[in-house]
Amino acid sequence: MNIGQRMWVLSLGALLALAGAAYAHGHDAKIAALNAKLKSSNAKWKAGATSISALSDDEFSSSLLSPEDIAASVKSAKSLKKMPPDTMQAAEAAVDWRAKGIETPVRKQGGCGSCWAFAMSGAEEQQLLIKKPGVYRKPGAEVQRSPQALVSCDTQMKGCKGGRLDASYLVGTGLPAESLYPYASGATGEAGACGAGATDQDWKSKRSSTT
Numbered sequence: 001m002n003i004g005q006r007m008w009v010l011s012l013g014a015l016l017a018l019a020g021a022a023y024a025h026g027h028d029a030k031i032a033a034l035n036a037k038l039k040s041s042n043a044k045w046k047a048g049a050t051s052i053s054a055l056s057d058d059e060f061s062s063s064l065l066s067p068e069d070i071a072a073s074v075k076s077a078k079s080l081k082k083m084p085p086d087t088m089q090a091a092e093a094a095v096d097w098r099a100k101g102i103e104t105p106v107r108k109q110g111g112c113g114s115c116w117a118f119a120m121s122g123a124e125e126q127q128l129l130i131k132k133p134g135v136y137r138k139p140g141a142e143v144q145r146s147p148q149a150l151v152s153c154d155t156q157m158k159g160c161k162g163g164r165l166d167a168s169y170l171v172g173t174g175l176p177a178e179s180l181y182p183y184a185s186g187a188t189g190e191a192g193a194c195g196a197g198a199t200d201q202d203w204k205s206k207r208s209s210t211t
Contacts (some may be wrong), residue, residue, distance in 0.1 A: 018174065027053045051108075083179035101137055102129045104144055110186020116163035117147035117154075124170055146181035149173075152194045159191025172210050 024192065034047045047053075052060070097103060104125045107118055124145045130138045136143040150157070150169060157163030175181075180200035185191055195204055 097126070100140045102126060104129075107147070107183075108186065109147075111156075111189040112151065112160035112185040112191075113162045114147060114151050114160055114185060116157065116165060117150035119165055120150055120167065120170060121145040121147040121175055123167070142177050142179060144178040145175035146178050146183070146198075147175075148181050148185060148192070149175050149198070150201070151183075151185050152196065153190045160185055160189060173207050174203070176203040184189055 024105065031047050031049060031053060038046060107122075107168075109115055109118055121144075125143050128143050135141060150163075151159050152165065153173075154169040156168065158168065176198060177200070180203070181198035184197055195207075198204065
């Protein structure tokens with residue numbers, strides 16, 4: 001795992017930890033407390049009420065987290081602490097990709113523990129925007145990739161029960177566009193059979209040749 005991947009996983013774990021202060025019932029007071037902490041640390045963003053913040057602890061854990069998710073975040077955080085100081089310093093440099101047009105819409109995972117799939121499909125989207133701007137940054141181009149392909153077809157992961165930020169499937173098979181394999185697990189809470197609902201025959205052929 002390179003520096004960028006480690007920072008990405010750590011950031012994901014940090015966001016989950018911060019969000020944890022706001023998702024219980026009576027969440028308004030918790031959101032206010034979280035915003036107070038953010039303000040004191042000079043953060044450039046504020047927390048607000050969402051469909052996630054209204055969930056109880058049990059609802060949040062059962063529908064959106066898994067032991068593997070938590071273990072992966074903890075492991076990544078520990079490995080990052082072992083990195084040399086000079087490497088950490090180099091990793092702190094920031095680029096606002098929004099100013100470069102490198103961003104895609106926020107997605108909702110629904111009642112499926114598929115945050116890992118959205119993270120991975122989002123990473124591929126960023127790569128497409130950066131490396132193929134002539135194709136994917138044109139008006140009307142579809143850059144969004146299908147997290148459903150990962151949830152249903154990546155046999156190294158656990159579908160709606162969690163997964164790791166591992167790019168093996170992306171490298172070996174790739175992802176079809178979202179419109180060719182729409183996300184359905186958020187509504188069903190189930191991973192579903194691989195290819196069910198997909199219309200991308202090229203992706204199906206490629207997947208068959210690599211499995």
